[in-house]
Amino acid sequence: MGVVKTVEWMRTYYQEPEKICEKFTKYFPLQQEALYRFLVSKGMFRPVIDGEKEIDILQKKRVWEKLALEYKELREWLKGPDIPVFILLSDPFNRTIQREYNGKAGLSIRDALFLFVSSQNSIGELKALLTHEYHHICRIHETEIKEEQYTILDTMVMEGLAEQAVYERYGDSYHAPWVSYYSKQEAIRLWHRFLHDSCNVNRMTREHDMLLNGWRFYPRMLGYAVGFHIVKDCVAHTKYNTNALLEMDAKTILKEAVSFES
Known part of the structure; x- marks a missing residue:
């Protein structure tokens, strides 16, 4: 799977982001509205005026292409599983994410990885975030313990x-x-x-x-x-x-x- 092209999803549904979450329901036991609330709590964007401009900047930085290469290298290094990586904008209203983490956050579950990012993030920052989160995925797959244990x-x-x-x-x-x-x-x-x-x-x-x-x-x-x-x-x-x-x-x-x- 690797890095999924989420650009068009965000362009189409920027003002209705809960509709993007329909694509993620197979990974979570939640309906799309509840799933959207959960992902917002983890850092997913809420719409703001002119927020789509962030997508343009991320595209100009070639974030999807560069992180796809990083993902390939990480898989080779850690010999990890092939899972989807969903890159979405982060929540501009989340003070902790914006102040403490420079507008970025990640979420790893056994079969998928989410990166919530902003236009102010450098490619180096995002590669490090992907490394951190993908390592979680590998750790989950390597150890015998079930996550609830x-x-x-x-x-x-x-x-x-x-x-x-x-x-x-x-x-x-x-x-x-x-x-x-x-x-x-x-x-x-x-x-x-x-x-x-x-x-x-x-x-x-x-x-x-x-x-x-x-x-x-x-x-x-x-x-x-x-x-x-x-x-x-x-x-x-x-x-x-x-x-x-x-x-x-x-x-x-x-x-x-x-x-x-x-």
Whole structure:
């Protein structure tokens, strides 16, 4: 499948974006209106005046063609599955996405990948986003665990591994912003204070999302940031690369991250 030409879908249905979601219902157990609300919560666009101009800019940058090449290289590197990649505009009303992530977001499920992007994104940024999200897809396919059985530790390590993949391809200049929220020593303290005794919390619970995102009284992006440092520490002590780590389970990666034991 690879990168799908979503340009004409957006041109035709820019003012009625829920109609685009009809094309995605085979991937989600939702009706198209409910699916649109869900995808908006993950970063999909809501129409604005003259918003179609964004599509023109993305086309001029040859975003679809360049990411199609990146996808091909990623598949070869990670030996991953061939799934559809849907590129859509991001939500200009979503403050977090616009301010924190420079107007871009991604969503990976087992059989499809969504990139929500804006005209301000560089090709380098978008390649790094695709690398991060496609790594999730490969991880899901490599591990035996069903997604509903994931624990907070599984999710944290998955996020850390995806950023390790970005680092190996592009260095640290295209890391997600949460990578730099805490130093390694701070991450170790946060691990022992908030996560060590909760690492079996199930993905299907609100507690999982609170720990991962740092909601309420938890430090922001707690699980993401600590997961990154766990993977980094594992790599520092083992010298394993992304390919070696891809099928390794989260508990083994944590065990190899010896700085987090003390």
